[in-house]
Amino acid sequence: MSHIVTVQEAVTAFADWKEPTDAELDAIEEEMPAILAGIELLDAQITHLDRTPNELDARRVRRAHRRVLTVRRDLANHAAGANLAGDAA
Structure with missing residues (x-):
């Protein structure tokens, strides 16, 4: 007969003291x-993919893809700007 036991690390993985830091939340x-x-x-x-695609579905995918690219560009520019502003001093 094999006994079922818990692994302490798996049980305490979500303990209160393992909350994300303020930096991680930011x-x-x-x-x-x-x-x-x-x-x-x-x-x-x-x-x-779920149904027969029509023109509106294709537009929605293209629009969403453009939005992803725009947001990623903006985040990259923001990060680059933050790095340049920090180096000015």
């Missing part, structure tokens, strides 16, 4: 537009 908040744009693109792609 990074998530900064990336949130990219995350939401990616979700929108994924939703459009799933809809496109």
Whole structure:
């Protein structure tokens, strides 16, 4: 007979003291537009695959893809601007 036991690390992996730091939460908040744009693109792609695609579905996928690219560009420019502003001193 084999006994079923829990592994302590797996049980305590979500303990209260393992919360994200403020810096991690800030990074998530900064990336949130990219995350939401990616979700929108994924939703459009799933809809496109789920049924016979029509022109509106194709437009929705293209629009979502452009939004992902725009948000990623804006985040990259923002990060580059932050790095340049820090080097000015």
